[in-house]
Amino acid sequence: MxxxxxxxxxxxxxxxxxxxxxxxxxxxxxxxxxxxxxxxxxxxxxxxxxxxxxxPDREALLEAIVARWEAKNTGNLVARCAAPAGSVCAAVFNLFDCWIDENLFDSRLDLAIRNWAQNDDTLMPRVKAADATRLAAMRAMLERHGQSPAMAATRANTMIFTQVGYYSMRLGEAVADRLDRMPPYVEVFTGDVPTEAEIAEFFARHGQKR
CATH class of the missing domain: 1.10.10 (Arc Repressor Mutant, subunit A)
Known part of the structure; x- marks a missing residue:
């Protein structure tokens, strides 16, 4: 270390x-x-x-770590879901910024907090509350762009389960490879095909050309 x-x-x-x-x-x-x-x-x-x-003690230090996780990971995810977007595909690309940019969402910290919560009865409710907040933000994002409540809930669940599974498996995928997979994921998670302009804008935000 x-x-x-x-x-x-x-x-x-x-x-x-x-x-x-x-x-x-x-x-x-x-x-x-x-x-x-x-x-x-x-x-x-x-x-x-x-x-x-x-x-005052070790517990206060641990609380500071959890508070950092809540502010960064949940806070930024909710903000990206609320970001202006001209279409449902653009909205999901806004969310996907979290899966690319560690400054927005720290996947290693998210996994560490989840592992810690497995054996901590006081932390687990906060993890569940964070997930509920994230899912609510994803559902609201999809519903704003015309998805039915039932479909928005299903797709929000699918997105968060996919992402947690991704970093839990520690695939170590290169950013360029992951970016290439994002447009098909957007299609799967929205039912719409993103435009070339939307894809190019997403790539450009992460320093890549389509």
Missing amino acids: TIQKPDKSSGWRGSADLWVDAAYQLLLDGGVEAVKVMPLAKALGLSRTSFYWHF
């Missing part, structure tokens, strides 16, 4: 974000059991005292 050492501007206390960033990396590498104060302090070259300056 590689954890960034604090720079001099952070002082002896570091910063709350620095501790959360380090804890995030431990969570990805070793699961929630690996997120402990002493290993974090050692990796950062800081003291336990500096940790307790920012957090």
Whole structure:
């Protein structure tokens, strides 16, 4: 595991974000059991005292990781579903930005949170609530573009189940290959064929040419 050492501007206390960033990396590498104060302090070259300056205990640090996950993954997904779009295909391409851009949606963190929740009765309801929020945003997006409530619900479920299955399988697919598969997925998930202009715009957002 590689954890960034604090720079001099952070002082002896570091910063709350620095501790959360380090804890995030431990969570990805070793699961929630690996997120402990002493290993974090050692990796950062800081003291336990500096940790307790920012957090009252380990549970508060874990809560900060979960809050980051909720804000980034669920928050950005909902925002992309609500983004303006001229057609249902363009709307789904907006959502698919989350599956390409790790700055919008952190799939590794999503998987780590889901794995953690399997053995945490307090976290599992938050995962279920996040899924419900995501599904509601997807359904609303599809219904705005003329899909029936029943079809919108079915297609929203299919999209989220597909995505969770994709990153759970850790396929390691190259971005270019994944982009090539997106237009057919849009057709499957909407029943409409995206236009060449819609495909080209989606590709351009991710630095690729159609």
